[in-house]
Amino acid sequence: MSPHSTPSPSASRDRVPHALLPAELAGPDRAGRRTARDWTVDVLLFGWAVLWWVILFVANQDYDYLPDWLRVVDPILGGALCVALWWRRRFPLAVSLAAVPAVALSNTVFGAGMVILLNLAMRVQWRYAVPVLVLYLVASAPYVAIYLFPHGDGWASVFFVLAYNLVFFAWGAAIRARRQLIAKLREDAERERVEHARRLADTRRAERAAIAREMHDVLAHRISLLSVHAGALAYRTRQSAAGAGAALSDTEVAESAQVIRDNAHQALEELREVLHVLRAEERRAAGADPDAAPAIAPPQPTLAEITTLVEEARAAGQQVAVDTELPCPPDADPASGGDPLRALAGAGDLRPQAQRTAYRVVQEGLTNARKHAPGARVHVRIAGDPGGTLTVTVDNPLPVGLAPTEIPGAGxxxxxxxxxxxxxxxxxxxxxxxxxxxxxxxxPWPA
Structure with a gap:
């Protein structure tokens, strides 16, 4: 499993076979259908109800005071409710209401009545379940009068009937609350899984965007220089072949080929550096070598490299003018040779990230000028002060005939x-x- 992955609620549920879960927790695909667990519970509860029916049916034979019609009706009502238990899941409210008259008149209904009361609290909304419970308690009055008071139990029997009705109803309510809690935890886990997946997707998109930026910054400049040198070599060769210019000497061809080779080699080295860092990060993220030292990032460009960047562009035949309005650090390195860009980079007064971004701006400006305005003069201006902003501007005239909508703006x-x-x-x-x-x-250039 990926270190970024989170078990889904469905995956957690699947660890427990559906057969061992009640239908309410086994998933939407099991809605309305009994699981093996449900069948087991239903058989046991039916057996419980029938057992009480038999016990109380036998006990009724000793109640000589019962009228003959009640001796016939009592076991019929009790047996009917035992059978009705098989429909209690599908029609909980209807079965509960149908049981009210039986609770009032039947002694053998005791076992089935308690199961129905338990089921009422588990599956019926409170606004309906509580009134039905009240009906049960009211219906218990004639039951107590018929079956308990003649034995001299008095008010103790009233307390007993109230207690077991409330206990079974509370038991069902507790089961209901537990299942609702489990359902809510699953919903929360599902929301968290979806949110985690969204965050992971956002992170991956951001990583891909960062990789794309780095690849573009590393390769676009070098490839454009290669294109300029190769294009110039091809142009001079064609001109020479057509007799419109002097033939290239072996030395000139060798120099042009060397420039192309150097730029291709540099592009390859920079690409390898980026890929090395990406692979090292990927290995650490996968946990392949948790004790490995952090990946060493390749040297990042600073303001000092802008001078080298401009020199490379000029060597490729690009016309580049540079103006700088930057403060000279008092502790500037004499090796900077008076170059404000090198001096500022060496002094460390400007954040490395800002220096790298400034370099990328100049690099992108020069690359775009080579691609879209070949031969045009490029003007680079870098100005700023601590406590203010560092402004980097690159401009170039557009070739004649290039409409404003054709300029690079969405690349x-x-x-x-x-x-x-x-x-x-x-x-x-x-x-x-x-x-x-x-x-x-x-x-921004903090003071």
């Missing part, structure tokens, strides 16, 4: 980027103004 890259920015507490905006596509992210 997986921008969708994943928006989720990433919002998870970091920021805002992402993108759109077209005066023929220029702008991608801008605003990230």
């Amino acid at each position: 997986a890259g921008l969708t994943g980027l928006r989720e990433r920015v919002e998870l970091d507490g920021g805002e992402l905006h993108h759109g077209t103004t005066d023929g220029t596509f702008t991608l801008q992210a605003r990230l």
Whole structure:
């Protein structure tokens, strides 16, 4: 069983065979049908009622004061109620009402009457069951007068009749309450199972979205660089073959092939890093190695890598201009060489998650420009101050003839980027103004 799975109520119920449960708890598919347990209980209760019928029928022979008509009617009423027990589950109220006259006139009805009273409390709504109980108590008055008072039992017999009527009714009410509690617990468990399944599905969707974002961020940039270099190589080769340009030297071909190889190798390495982390997380979630150390995440990009990112784009022939308006940390590393991005990344004044998100914004902007506006000049602006926001803006002019509705705005890259920015507490905006596509992210920068 998965560590995320929860046994369903039906699964818990199936651990106990339906035959061992009453029909009310055996599931909706058993509604109206007796289980083996029900048959066993019904046979035992019928035997109980018949046993009392026999005992009291014999006792009635000693009651010389009973009129002849009652000697005939008494066992008939008692026997009829014993037979009626077989319909008490299906028609509990009708059987209970039919028993009231018998309770008043019959001594042999004792065993069957108690079973019917128990069944009344178990299966009939309170607004009907309580009035019928009152009828039983009222009907007990002539019974006491006929069968008990002549023996000199007096008020003790009245107390006895009231007590056993109330005891059997309370017993049935207790069984009813227990079954209602079990039913409620099952409903609660079913709701929890459904809610757990929903939470699990939401978690899996979020995990898939995170994987999709990471895959896109890792691969889209490298693949677009590969496409640019391969396209340039193919174009130069065609031009040379057509006599429209100088033939590529072996050195130029080797350099272009090396750039393509390096980018392909880097894309593969980054993909392996992502897959390594995902597999390690999956193994830990499955409990394969609970003592294993936490997976080491691959190095995450910071502001310092933005400079490398821009250099790679320029090496691929993309025109990129970078403007920064960032404070220079007083403890900046001299190795940063005056680069505010490297200095800020090294000082650690900005949260690593915000630096990573800023890198992804620039990466997505450069990738989209290569895909949708090849040859266009890209302008990257990064500005901000502690206590305010870090604003990252990437814009590029649209190629002539590209309508605003054709610009990238609903792709997986921008969708994943928006989720990433919002998870970091920021805002992402993108759109077209005066023929220029702008991608801008605003990230919180605590003081």
